[in-house]
Amino acid sequence: MSTLKEAPPALEVRGLRTQFPGRQGLVRAVDGVSFAIRRGEILGLVGESGSGKSVTGFSILGLVEPPGKVVAGEVLLAGRRISGLDGAAMRRIRGAEVAMVFQDPLMTLNPVLRIGTQMAAAVRAHDRVSRAAAWDRAEQALTTVGIPSPRARLDAYPHQLSGGMRQRVAIATALLHRPKAIIADEPTTALDVSIQGQILAEVRRLADETGTAFLWITHDLAVVSSLADALCVMYAGRVVERGPADAVIAAPRHPYTVALVGSVPSGHAPGARLPQLAAGLPPRGADGAPDSGCPFRTRCPRATEVCAAPPPERDFGAGHTALCHHPVEAAA
Amino acid sequence: MSGAIAEGWREYRRSPVAVVALLVVLAIVALALLAPWIAPQDPYDQAGLDLFDARLPPGEVGSGGYVHWLGTDNAGRDLLSAILYGLRLSLMISVSAGTVALVLGTAIGLSAAYYGGWFGALAMRVVDLQLSLPAILLALVLVAMLGQGVPQLMAALVAAQYAYFARTAYGAASAERRKDYIEAALSTPLSGRRVLLRHLLPNTLPPLIVVVTVQIATAISLEATLSFLGLGLPITRPSLGLLISNGFQFLLSGRYWISVYPGITLMVTVLAINLVGDQLRQVLNPKHRR
Amino acid sequence: MSELLRIERASKRFRQPVPLGDRLAAWLGRPRPPRAVQAVTDVSLTVARGEVVGLVGESGCGKSTLGRMVAGIYTPSEGAVLFEGAPVMPGGHKRSPRVQMIHQDPFASLDPRMKVGETVAEGPVAHGIVSRAGADALVAETLRRVGLDPALRNRYPHQFSGGQRQRVAIARALALNPALLVLDEPVASLDVSIQAQVLNLFMDLREAAAGGSGLTSLFISHDLGVVRHVSDRVAIMYLGRIVELAPTRTLYAAPAHPYTRALLDSVPRLGQGRGVFHPIAGELPSPLAPPPGCHFHPRCPHAGPRCRVEAPALLPVAPGQSAACHLHHGGTAAAATA
Numbered sequence: 001m002s003t004l005k006e007a008p009p010a011l012e013v014r015g016l017r018t019q020f021p022g023r024q025g026l027v028r029a030v031d032g033v034s035f036a037i038r039r040g041e042i043l044g045l046v047g048e049s050g051s052g053k054s055v056t057g058f059s060i061l062g063l064v065e066p067p068g069k070v071v072a073g074e075v076l077l078a079g080r081r082i083s084g085l086d087g088a089a090m091r092r093i094r095g096a097e098v099a100m101v102f103q104d105p106l107m108t109l110n111p112v113l114r115i116g117t118q119m120a121a122a123v124r125a126h127d128r129v130s131r132a133a134a135w136d137r138a139e140q141a142l143t144t145v146g147i148p149s150p151r152a153r154l155d156a157y158p159h160q161l162s163g164g165m166r167q168r169v170a171i172a173t174a175l176l177h178r179p180k181a182i183i184a185d186e187p188t189t190a191l192d193v194s195i196q197g198q199i200l201a202e203v204r205r206l207a208d209e210t211g212t213a214f215l216w217i218t219h220d221l222a223v224v225s226s227l228a229d230a231l232c233v234m235y236a237g238r239v240v241e242r243g244p245a246d247a248v249i250a251a252p253r254h255p256y257t258v259a260l261v262g263s264v265p266s267g268h269a270p271g272a273r274l275p276q277l278a279a280g281l282p283p284r285g286a287d288g289a290p291d292s293g294c295p296f297r298t299r300c301p302r303a304t305e306v307c308a309a310p311p312p313e314r315d316f317g318a319g320h321t322a323l324c325h326h327p328v329e330a331a332a
Numbered sequence: 333m334s335g336a337i338a339e340g341w342r343e344y345r346r347s348p349v350a351v352v353a354l355l356v357v358l359a360i361v362a363l364a365l366l367a368p369w370i371a372p373q374d375p376y377d378q379a380g381l382d383l384f385d386a387r388l389p390p391g392e393v394g395s396g397g398y399v400h401w402l403g404t405d406n407a408g409r410d411l412l413s414a415i416l417y418g419l420r421l422s423l424m425i426s427v428s429a430g431t432v433a434l435v436l437g438t439a440i441g442l443s444a445a446y447y448g449g450w451f452g453a454l455a456m457r458v459v460d461l462q463l464s465l466p467a468i469l470l471a472l473v474l475v476a477m478l479g480q481g482v483p484q485l486m487a488a489l490v491a492a493q494y495a496y497f498a499r500t501a502y503g504a505a506s507a508e509r510r511k512d513y514i515e516a517a518l519s520t521p522l523s524g525r526r527v528l529l530r531h532l533l534p535n536t537l538p539p540l541i542v543v544v545t546v547q548i549a550t551a552i553s554l555e556a557t558l559s560f561l562g563l564g565l566p567i568t569r570p571s572l573g574l575l576i577s578n579g580f581q582f583l584l585s586g587r588y589w590i591s592v593y594p595g596i597t598l599m600v601t602v603l604a605i606n607l608v609g610d611q612l613r614q615v616l617n618p619k620h621r622r
Numbered sequence: 623m624s625e626l627l628r629i630e631r632a633s634k635r636f637r638q639p640v641p642l643g644d645r646l647a648a649w650l651g652r653p654r655p656p657r658a659v660q661a662v663t664d665v666s667l668t669v670a671r672g673e674v675v676g677l678v679g680e681s682g683c684g685k686s687t688l689g690r691m692v693a694g695i696y697t698p699s700e701g702a703v704l705f706e707g708a709p710v711m712p713g714g715h716k717r718s719p720r721v722q723m724i725h726q727d728p729f730a731s732l733d734p735r736m737k738v739g740e741t742v743a744e745g746p747v748a749h750g751i752v753s754r755a756g757a758d759a760l761v762a763e764t765l766r767r768v769g770l771d772p773a774l775r776n777r778y779p780h781q782f783s784g785g786q787r788q789r790v791a792i793a794r795a796l797a798l799n800p801a802l803l804v805l806d807e808p809v810a811s812l813d814v815s816i817q818a819q820v821l822n823l824f825m826d827l828r829e830a831a832a833g834g835s836g837l838t839s840l841f842i843s844h845d846l847g848v849v850r851h852v853s854d855r856v857a858i859m860y861l862g863r864i865v866e867l868a869p870t871r872t873l874y875a876a877p878a879h880p881y882t883r884a885l886l887d888s889v890p891r892l893g894q895g896r897g898v899f900h901p902i903a904g905e906l907p908s909p910l911a912p913p914p915g916c917h918f919h920p921r922c923p924h925a926g927p928r929c930r931v932e933a934p935a936l937l938p939v940a941p942g943q944s945a946a947c948h949l950h951h952g953g954t955a956a957a958a959t960a
Contacts, residue, residue: 048813162905163681192680193844197888197901204897219813222847222890226898249893263818264892265851270870271825274818274851279783512731516791519693519723520745520798530744534735 008079009036010213011060011098011181016073018052018059028290029055029068031237037181037213037230042204044224044245045217046260047234053217056234057183060215061100062090078180096126099174103186105166109158115169116154122173141172146202164195168202175206181213188223200227221260225249230319233257236282236295243320251330253314254322255300283308294325302326343615350611356604364420371413372398376569381408387587403589405578409570411589415597418572421565422601425482426551429489434544436490437497442536444498445505446528459498467492471554475563485564489551500543504536538616545609549602556598572598626838627669627692627802632701634662634687638910659909661687663862664701666936669802669838674828676853676870677842678885682909683859686806689842693723693804705802719749722795726807728787732779738790739765739775745798760797767830768793769823785816789823796827803839809848817848824852846889850874855942858882861909861917864936868943878945881918916948926954 018030029052037043047053059070062085075083082093094100102108110118119138120131129137135154142150145168158166167187174182184203188196204227207214216228224231224245231248233241233256241254252258261267262275280298282290294300297307304326311323316330345351363370373396374380385394385408394400394410402411440459444452462470474488508514509532517527556573558564560580565571570578572594579590636659662684669675677685690696691703694710694717703710711717725731732741742764743757752760762772768789779787788808795803808824809817824839831837843849849856849870856873858866858881866879877883887900904921907913913920919929928948936946948954 048815162908164905192906193846194680194885194888194902195906197890197899198903200890201899201901204899220890221814222892225892226890226894226896229896245896246893260814261892263814264847265818265821266847266891268851270851272851273822273825276818276822277815279785512725512727513733515695516723516725516731516794517733517744519690519695520719520748520794521694521717522745522748526748531733531736535733 007039008076010039010041010078010211011215012036012074012076012079013056013060014074014076016056016059016075017071018055018064018068019071020068025284028237030059030070031290033073033232033234033237033239035232035239035242037215039180039211039213040207041230042207042214042216042228044228044231045215045234046219046221046224046231048219048260051234052237053219053234054185057100057185057215057217060183061094061098062087063100092126095122095179096177097179098181098183099177099179101167101170101174101182101184101187103189105163105170106158108170109166111158113157114154115156115158115161119154119169119173119176123176126177137176138172141176142169144175145172145206146198147172162195164191164199167191167199171199171203171206175210175212178210179212181215183215183217185217186219187216189218189220196223203227221249221264222266233260236290238295238323240296240324241322243316244318247316247318247320251316253316253320253327253330254296254324255302255326255328256296257322258328294323302328340615344611347611347614350607353604353607353611356600357608360419360601360604361423363416364423367413367416367420371410371416372396373410373413375409375414375417378568383408385410387582387590389587390589402593403587405570405575405590406582407578411575411593414570414575415572415594418570418575418594419597419601421482421569421571422552422555422573422598425486425555425571426489426548429486429493429551430544430548432486433490433493433547434497434540437494437499438501438533438536438540440494441498441501441503442505442528442532445502445509446524446532455498456502459495459502462495463499467550467554468557471558472561472563475558480563480566482565482569485555485558488558489554492554493547493551496543496547497540500539501536504539505532508532508535542609542613542616545605545612549605549609552598552605553602624671625668626671626673626706627667627840628704628707629665629667629688629692630702630704632662632665632688632691632698632703633660634684634691634696635660635699660862660912661909662691662698665859665862665864666701667857667864667867669840671801671838673855674839674841674853676849676856677840677859678844678846678849678856679859680844680885680906682861682906684862684909685842685859688859689723689804689806689840692802692840693721695723719745719751719798720801721804722798722800722802723804723806724788724791724795724808727811728784728791729779729811731791732787732794734779737776737778738782738793741779741790742775742793742797745794749798751798764793764797765790767796767827783816784812785819788812788816788820792820792823792827801838803837804842805839806842807844808841810843810845821848821852828852846874846886847891858885861907861912863917863933863946865918865947866943866945867936868940868945872940872943876940876943878939878943878950879918879947880922880924880949882945884921916946924949924954928952928954 014034016030016033020027020029033056035043045053045056058064060075064070074081077097116135116138120134123129123134123137138154139150142153147153147168188199206212216224218224228245231242231245232239235256241248241257248257249261252261259275259277265274268274278299282295283293283298284290292310293308294311297303306325311325313321313323314327315321382395385404386406388394388400388404390401390403392400394404400410404410405414440455444455471488471492474491475484478484478487514527514531517531555564555571559571559573560577564573575594576591583591638659665688679685687696691698705721739761742761746752746760747754747757761775765772765775770786770789809820812820828837841849841853853870856868856870857864860881866882877886884902888902902921915931916929916934919925934946934948936944937951939945939950
């Protein structure tokens with residue numbers, strides 16, 4: 001029991017910072033992000049466009065394109081540091097110990113090669129096995145993600161599969177080497193609801209059964225509220241609120257999370273006006289980079305002068321915290 | 333729009349080579365435009381030529397009492413003057429031919445993309461067929477049929493070049509045609525002519541501007557090639573190609589300058605225009621933007 | 623309520639372009655039947671003045687094609703689309719601008735090389751609704767109506783955010799004083815907080831118009847939550863057919879068609895609890911080769927032998943509510959009953 005408790009998280013990120021040079025100075029796309037995901041846990045990383053959620057995923061895998069640069073922070077995979085490794089060492093880990101799934105699987109699938117050929121190549125990239133054994137492994141992986149008649153799918157070309165099927169293939173490919181963690185960037189955003197439901201159910205089962213940790217990056221609160229164990233809400237490169245998924249959705253504390261949850265129409269009477277946020281950009285300091293105050297204060301209905309100072313981390317128990325000077329009280 | 337131009341210039345400036353090339357092109361155009369005022373001699377004035385001045389090497393003083401900095405040709409023309417006038421003629425022909433080809437080709441390509449159907453298919457098959465033939469071959473045949481002279485040469489150049497514009501315009505317009513803003517304009521509804529001219533055309537222009545620069549350079553070379561082969565302009569109005577051709581027979585007898593200086597001018601002109609075109613492609617292609 | 627739009631048994635087929643290889647094969651004596659996508663099949667729907675009808679379905683269900691037939695972009699292959707009793711005639715620009723469409727992606731639906739003021743003014747001037755001189759006042763007023771500063775009229779679309787662009791697109795439509803708006807996924811490409819702004823704007827406009835001109839709308843979306851929020855009635859489409867049509871409240875409270883029920887169940891909702899999924903089994907069939915009979919039968923838990931051969935008609939099941947399902951009309955067992 002105690003060994004289990006002491007086991008390091010499957011994926012841990014500490015103080016990650018990624019910067020891009022911009023026209024008006026440095027853009028801190030990821031500005032000190034930290035989180036940990038245990039074995040079999042699904043962490044939802046939620047934010048709107050430009051919040052830095054996708055860059056976080058790329059930064060973990062060392063896939064940030066120049067002129068962007070990871071300038072600080074540590075990434076630990078089952079306790080082993082993988083940030084700062086050279087290209088070759090990172091390639092050995094990527095796809096084997098940590099894998100990625102994208103919104104559009106066509107981006108990662110080669111249109112002129114059969115699914116089986118590509119999956120077998122992915123197997124043989126890390127394991128020295130025969131071609132036949134690699135195809136068998138690919139077939140097993142397709143079965144694992146609930147694809148009917150997997151042998152026939154292996155013989156198909158990517159364009160012959162539906163969007164949902166391609167995304168399952170992408171997840172199966174990510175699972176080939178039993179990675180410790182999978183980073184999934186908006187993997188169901190392009191799918192129809194009925195297909196999305198199938199994939200979410202499949203991913204939940206896979207996490208529970210294989211112990212793979214998932215970082216599920218999305219803009220869709222409803223999706224993560226049914227899928228994820230824990231949530232991190234990102235705004236302007238920072239995690240502004242985190243905690244168990246049910247707690248964050250049921251009783252959001254950061255005004256930004258409150259606004260996000262509040263702007264989903266299904267929570268309101270039909271025809272009622274939805275609460276809406278004012279527009280505004282994060283305040284910038286003299287050097288063009290964001291200042292150390294709360295980045296949300298330009299749009300926040302609760303903001304006061306004190307918000308120009310770095311926001312404190314408030315603890316609401318059970319791991320539920322928010323970076324805010326004026327957190328919202330829990331509803332009775 | 334001025335903002336877009338300023339941004340485009342910032343992007344263009346990134347390449348020092350392209351900036352130099354642009355300055356060279358501007359200088360060449362200025363020299364060509366000002367030729368009648370800065371050239372020491374009018375090379376088209378047959379009466380002003382003196383055969384005693386023929387083939388003087390660079391730096392000699394001729395019967396006119398001034399220095400022939402680049403020497404003279406076999407008819408006694410001051411080469412510097414001949415090059416300036418030849419440049420003027422070459423640019424005039426290629427720019428006008430390029431403009432006509434641009435208008436004609438764009439009209440064909442745009443309407444083929446917009447109206448589609450059998451008209452579009454037929455028009456583009458003709459264009460494709462023509463693109464499969466070398467432009468020089470087409471121009472040669474046309475000049476042989478039409479005869480010599482500036483209008484004939486221009487007609488041949490237009491016929492040889494419009495297809496490039498048509499192909500580019502068709503490609504760009506077909507891509508734009510499928511975008512929502514065209515559908516929005518059509519569903520408003522706005523007239524087809526308005527959608528074509530006010531929406532489709534302006535959004536098709538950027539790639540065409542690149543083709544214009546490259547095609548003008550090609551037209552200069554084509555014209556020079558035709559003239560070199562003796563099919564271009566009459567001997568009394570030498571363009572760059574004709575000057576090179578005239579000096580060719582003296583090249584081995586040590587009188588290099590008659591061919592080499594017009595040749596260098598031609599090369600620098602074509603190279604500079606192409607460099608400008610290349611950089612314009614970078615500036616106008618959003619994929620290259622950061 | 624008087625009827626504004628009537629869709630009468632409209633169908634739309636698209637011919638697939640024949641690949642060169644197939645054409646060669648046909649030449650060599652192996653003719654293939656021409657392929658066609660049946661995008662919309664036999665759809666009938668009426669929209670009353672002032673009403674908002676939501677059109678919901680997954681990809682390939684034909685909701686966008688139906689919207690484009692209403693907006694006059696496509697001609698129905700069969701049937702008719704009647705606006706104020708007269709057919710919507712596509713093609714000619716003499717057509718009335720009283721049906722306006724708003725597209726999903728405001729980054730694609732605005733001409734990138736035209737100032738937004740010109741974009742808004744273009745239609746009204748072309749249709750003689752205002753003179754060129756009077757256009758300025760109309761542009762200013764319309765931009766104000768959608769919550770934009772009229773001073774922004776001289777900017778280009780790339781200088782706006784996604785939400786602002788969608789406002790410009792709405793202004794372009796409103797400037798023509800339309801009687802019917804076709805909104806094709808108007809908030810699908812916007813961030814959640816921006817989506818709320820645009821939905822609020824839509825509801826404000828609707829209320830402002832309720833007394834006067836009446837802003838009747840066809841609201842196309844894949845998002846059941848959004849449609850529930852803004853619509854009076856909802857039509858659910860599956861592979862080209864309307865399978866259920868009902869007042870919003872009825873449809874969400876007591877869905878009659880198994881597909882509607884399954885769709886409502888499979889939508890993740892805030893606070894529904896973790897790990898609770900009710901996905902619909904099976905794949906979405908390709909519209910190129912829809913299943914025979916009821917298109918939904920391969921995925922339907924209640925399907926019987928009759929469903930495999932006979933396509934159910936859209937018939938009333940309750941006041942105001944219709945469903946196309948044999949369960950409600952004679953059962954699924956026998957193939958010959960009717």
